[in-house]
Amino acid sequence: MAEPDYGAPREGDAPDERRGAESNRGTWEPDARGDDGTPPHDTDDAPDEGRRTDPTASSASEPGADDDQVYSELGAALGQRVYNTFYGRVDAGDAVFGFGAAAAPGLAPGFVEPAEIDRVLRDYLHPDGYDEAAGRLQDDHILVLVGEDGSGRRAGAFAMLRDLLGRGTGLQSLSPANSLADLTERDGLKAEVGYVILDYVGETHPDAVQEFAVKKLQGALRNKGSYLVLTAAPAAQRRLALRAFCVPWHPPDPLPLFDHCLARPPEKGAAPRPDVPPELAAELRERVGELRRPGDVVKAVRGLTESPTAALLALRDGAKQTVRDWFGTRPPADDLLPMAALAFAEGLPERTFEELSVLLGVHVRNWDRSADGTPPDEGVPVPQPYPDIEQSRARWSSRAVGIAEPVRRTEQGTDHCRSERMIVFASPRVRELVIGELHSLYGYGLWYPLRQWLHQLSVESGPDVRAEVARGVALLAKYALPEVEENLLRPWADGTTSQRLTAAFVLQFMCADERLAPQALSTALGWSQWGAGQSRAITAAMAFAGEVGSVYRFKAVDCLWGLTGRGQRVAVAARRSLVLFLATAEREPERALFFFRYVRTQLAHVRTRKERSDALETVVQVLAAERLNAMEPLAAFLLRTDVRTAPQLGSLWISALLSVRRGRAVAALCRTLAALQDDPAATRSVRALGESMRSALDHRQWEALRGAVSSALRHPEFAIPGTQRLARVLLDSMRRHAPADAVSVLGG
Numbered sequence: 175m176a177e178p179d180y181g182a183p184r185e186g187d188a189p190d191e192r193r194g195a196e197s198n199r200g201t202w203e204p205d206a207r208g209d210d211g212t213p214p215h216d217t218d219d220a221p222d223e224g225r226r227t228d229p230t231a232s233s234a235s236e237p238g239a240d241d242d243q244v245y246s247e248l249g250a251a252l253g254q255r256v257y258n259t260f261y262g263r264v265d266a267g268d269a270v271f272g273f274g275a276a277a278a279p280g281l282a283p284g285f286v287e288p289a290e291i292d293r294v295l296r297d298y299l300h301p302d303g304y305d306e307a308a309g310r311l312q313d314d315h316i317l318v319l320v321g322e323d324g325s326g327r328r329a330g331a332f333a334m335l336r337d338l339l340g341r342g343t344g345l346q347s348l349s350p351a352n353s354l355a356d357l358t359e360r361d362g363l364k365a366e367v368g369y370v371i372l373d374y375v376g377e378t379h380p381d382a383v384q385e386f387a388v389k390k391l392q393g394a395l396r397n398k399g400s401y402l403v404l405t406a407a408p409a410a411q412r413r414l415a416l417r418a419f420c421v422p423w424h425p426p427d428p429l430p431l432f433d434h435c436l437a438r439p440p441e442k443g444a445a446p447r448p449d450v451p452p453e454l455a456a457e458l459r460e461r462v463g464e465l466r467r468p469g470d471v472v473k474a475v476r477g478l479t480e481s482p483t484a485a486l487l488a489l490r491d492g493a494k495q496t497v498r499d500w501f502g503t504r505p506p507a508d509d510l511l512p513m514a515a516l517a518f519a520e521g522l523p524e525r526t527f528e529e530l531s532v533l534l535g536v537h538v539r540n541w542d543r544s545a546d547g548t549p550p551d552e553g554v555p556v557p558q559p560y561p562d563i564e565q566s567r568a569r570w571s572s573r574a575v576g577i578a579e580p581v582r583r584t585e586q587g588t589d590h591c592r593s594e595r596m597i598v599f600a601s602p603r604v605r606e607l608v609i610g611e612l613h614s615l616y617g618y619g620l621w622y623p624l625r626q627w628l629h630q631l632s633v634e635s636g637p638d639v640r641a642e643v644a645r646g647v648a649l650l651a652k653y654a655l656p657e658v659e660e661n662l663l664r665p666w667a668d669g670t671t672s673q674r675l676t677a678a679f680v681l682q683f684m685c686a687d688e689r690l691a692p693q694a695l696s697t698a699l700g701w702s703q704w705g706a707g708q709s710r711a712i713t714a715a716m717a718f719a720g721e722v723g724s725v726y727r728f729k730a731v732d733c734l735w736g737l738t739g740r741g742q743r744v745a746v747a748a749r750r751s752l753v754l755f756l757a758t759a760e761r762e763p764e765r766a767l768f769f770f771r772y773v774r775t776q777l778a779h780v781r782t783r784k785e786r787s788d789a790l791e792t793v794v795q796v797l798a799a800e801r802l803n804a805m806e807p808l809a810a811f812l813l814r815t816d817v818r819t820a821p822q823l824g825s826l827w828i829s830a831l832l833s834v835r836r837g838r839a840v841a842a843l844c845r846t847l848a849a850l851q852d853d854p855a856a857t858r859s860v861r862a863l864g865e866s867m868r869s870a871l872d873h874r875q876w877e878a879l880r881g882a883v884s885s886a887l888r889h890p891e892f893a894i895p896g897t898q899r900l901a902r903v904l905l906d907s908m909r910r911h912a913p914a915d916a917v918s919v920l921g922g
Contacts, residue, residue, distance in 0.1 A: 320421065515530055520597070760802075776789060820866060
């Protein structure tokens, strides 16, 4: 469902008082900490009587070293992408994830502003059947637009809801993975609001439950005067409990839409459209008439502003024709296999790519031998005459002109002398087109050995190779999602740690396409369910740490929080992913604030000792987290860059300080102060941090905290004047009232 509003952060925001004074007080005992400053054994770790246990729980006392390694790799990858996004680099095409990139309006759950709706509908033309569909929505309050991707379903949903609710009204976009029952069970519906669920994937509950939920939802919408429009692909229709509300959706004819867009004046501030020369007009309309997506028609009209000739060239789609022409020559295996390898291993050093290409050839030959009944090549040397050694690198200059070419690139941070030759496609679109042609033209004889090759790379290759494999598989999912799920994603999610990380990366790349993003979310949520298995749950956790969580942040954090209550290995992975989710938001203050408000609310509503213990462990790890690209506590960076995070961090810190995890919480607090010591502006944030914890402490607890901090600050790492000064500011701002004979906040 839509992300709940956990309350806007306010200066001096105190810890959530819904827990009551009893839970906030009386838990701090100066002698409860061990001699070494670490908390004693937390008895809350014992499961409650009758509590359901995770059937996939690991029997090991500690997560395997493999999980440590794979999360280290995941953190490095996410850290590099955060750096690429916010600091830039020469070769942006190598970026894996696009943190901070704006999603299409309505794709990410949340409120869709009226201005965004107006922008989507600026050139909108009602297709045939619009009035009938709008009438059904008005009568039933629920409507499902069933049509192909790119047919204008989203714009149709926005237009109908705007017509019913009036201009200037925003919409609430909900997650495509929502259960229909959730919309009513959580009292999430508001009066006179338009709700939209884009790319709905269907329900998994029994039909009887679905029908009951649909009737309940429809009644609630009618009572509230609200409306719900969903969009779905035809293949999903058989899974929908809303079949009675489905209407087929088709795009408007391209030429009437083209004329409609031309009749409208250019956008404000845009240059006027030049006249189309008569010799181009006929072909231009002919090409437009072949378009099937309304968005492509609108794009063609906007291209006319720059140049009619350029717009016509774009419509001719030279790249697409070039790729089709190349495959139309029926390239021999010596050219086809390197091209197939490049589709899943682009942008690597040529020496690495050559090894991978040869390995693909081995898989193809072995498959061919097995099909003929010949024993596979076991690698045993057999005396042979010396073969002709081909100048294979020279062939790239003529092998696929306009499709792929060799270039020299330098890795970030190295000089030009260390540049290496790489084989790259002419553009990212060409890579996608090549994968599309491979899928549409070749069958089992190519794809079986190709899949075996991908499986081997997912196990044995390094991070750079596996990242490119994941990128290629995500592109393949645009053409063959069921095959990708069955033959690659599921085996990898159940496989080795490197395979699980590769599967998680595939879901990240799928989120770059608004049509595949809902499928990525649905897949990750499915892997996280009880009974799906420990390996899949960990894979889902890794996926939610990156772009899947960036697009669907509430669903991601909510799922990860639930996983922290599972078996130890899954719980450890979920906590690491929560920390990474926050770390990747270091340049997105609103996402960081959302995260803190969510954790705060969950901590305030724990029901059992086991849940509280799990929650506090997560909180302590979040407070102790470091930035991805710097040896600095993440809390220090957030306090320095956005003072609004101080009350949220203070609420979490006081919860940890008033628990048996106080030793680790104090250590994290001191590390944060040490990192802020050289920042003259940090005093304000530290004071706000202390003030947000003041109401949760009585004088006795404050004295105990002062003693714990004073003891920790004797460590050489923290025995620095700047750190001592900030500690005094913090403790003074936390103190409600001070004894008259107090000499120093830190004692003495």
